[in-house]
Amino acid sequence: MNIIKNKLDIFPKGDTANQPVIFIHGFPFDHNMWNNQIDELSSNYFCVSYDIRGLGQSPVADGQYTMEMFTDDVLDIIEKQKLYKPVLCGLSMGGYIAQRAVERNENLFSALILCDTKSAADNNDAKIKRAEGIKKINELGVKRFVEEFISNCFAEESISKLGEVYKETLNRSLNFSAEGIKGCLLAMAGRTDTTEFLSEIKIPVLLICGEKDKLTPRHIMEEMANSITDSEFHTIPNVGHITPLENPNTVNKIIKDFLSRKVKLKS
Numbered sequence: 001m002n003i004i005k006n007k008l009d010i011f012p013k014g015d016t017a018n019q020p021v022i023f024i025h026g027f028p029f030d031h032n033m034w035n036n037q038i039d040e041l042s043s044n045y046f047c048v049s050y051d052i053r054g055l056g057q058s059p060v061a062d063g064q065y066t067m068e069m070f071t072d073d074v075l076d077i078i079e080k081q082k083l084y085k086p087v088l089c090g091l092s093m094g095g096y097i098a099q100r101a102v103e104r105n106e107n108l109f110s111a112l113i114l115c116d117t118k119s120a121a122d123n124n125d126a127k128i129k130r131a132e133g134i135k136k137i138n139e140l141g142v143k144r145f146v147e148e149f150i151s152n153c154f155a156e157e158s159i160s161k162l163g164e165v166y167k168e169t170l171n172r173s174l175n176f177s178a179e180g181i182k183g184c185l186l187a188m189a190g191r192t193d194t195t196e197f198l199s200e201i202k203i204p205v206l207l208i209c210g211e212k213d214k215l216t217p218r219h220i221m222e223e224m225a226n227s228i229t230d231s232e233f234h235t236i237p238n239v240g241h242i243t244p245l246e247n248p249n250t251v252n253k254i255i256k257d258f259l260s261r262k263v264k265l266k267s
Helices: 031-041 067-080 093-104 124-140 142-153 156-162 164-174 178-189 196-200 218-227 248-262
Strands: 003-005 008-013 019-024 045-050 087-091 111-115 205-210 231-236
Touching: 008 031, 008 067, 019 031, 019 067, 019 093, 031 045, 031 087, 031 164, 031 248, 045 067, 067 093, 067 178, 087 093, 093 111, 093 178, 093 196, 111 248, 124 142, 124 178, 142 164, 142 178, 156 164, 196 218, 205 218, 205 248, 218 231, 231 248
Parallel strands: 019 045, 019 087, 087 111, 111 205, 205 231
Antiparallel strands: 003 008, 008 045
């Protein structure tokens, strides 16, 4: 069942009395990328996923987004859903949002989980690549962009291994609007750098990266982990950028173990 708050589609699952965990999906996906984790965790945790504005079932509006707007949305969900000390879990663009939310108010959170993401803002080359993506959408259409981008997110063996799951994931994203996709590209290009903040983080942080991640090579996340006082880093073998979908069993085990050790369940 979904709840519409602040024009965003929110998908809660589990007992509201349990420790909350917020899942923030990557680009250009929707909340469904976390289904395996939520199915596994919702018996002991109150899991909240949502569609980032412009993607999934959330409205596009004018397509003019910033990372600060995305962060405002997370903080608004926490306030409106009355979530006490949630764990924040984000992948890729969702990781950018999660880091910025913690930077803005770390006291709101009990722990942070970062999957296949980075702390550095886009350099000039990355900004040009975002611009080229927008140009491709304008000239060739959003479906062409999405097909090429998503295929690059997964390890080659994952695409064949996942079969229908990959096709369903791709087909959902193919239905997203050009305005929403371009708005997210603009937001990512304009985000701030959270690298210096890493050393100031006091809550426990779990970092997960696919061994074959082309978009966020694992050495980047290892460097992030080395900068965070209370952190642990795990590499998922033989997968790419979308670890929760490519190897859900291993990712679930790592997350469950981390939460059991680092986050005290509500009694």
